[in-house]
């Protein structure tokens with residue numbers, strides 16, 4: 097009478113036979129798979145690509161979210177990791193930390209696989225996703241034309257400035273008020289709401305702006 101143990105033994109034996117034997121579909125499949133893995137490891141390009149993928153994955157963990165947001169680990173070539181950065185400031189900053197980043201990366205990779213890191217200022221791929229700006233360019237702001245009502249409001253504010261005796265200070269405040277009025281117009285054009293109490297342009301889910309909400313509606 098056969099016990100379950102005998103069955104297991106039999107399956108085990110047949111598996112071993114298939115794996116050891118030169119014939120049999122499983123053995124062939126495994127040999128094939130192992131051959132292609134070792135081929136990939138031997139092939140310079142594939143090994144580099146694998147290294148690059150791993151280094152890219154670990155890059156964000158090693159440098160942290162802030163630096164990761166301003167950089168992109170792109171590829172590994174000849175043991176050198178190429179990293180694109182948002183600006184020369186970031187390249188410089190990260191260069192200062194290069195020995196530590198290298199040590200940390202290689203700790204993740206298991207060996208001293210990456211020998212150097214080159215930083216290049218490039219347009220980051222993640223930046224190409226269009227975002228709605230909340231801040232206009234200065235030229236854009238200057239070219240805003242106020243509505244008659246907005247111009248009236250601004251004029252009333254500017255008239256208050258006659259009490260300021262210092263010409264330079266008065267000019268500066270006047271200039272600032274004019275730009276603020278244009279910024280408000282620009283933001284309302286882009287979907288900002290008008291605070292129902294103080295008329296400030298605001299971008300919250302409430303009908304009152306943050307200041308009016310904090311000071312009590």
Ligand SMILES: [Zn+2]
Nearest residue numbers: 291294305308
């Ligand atoms: Zn308000």
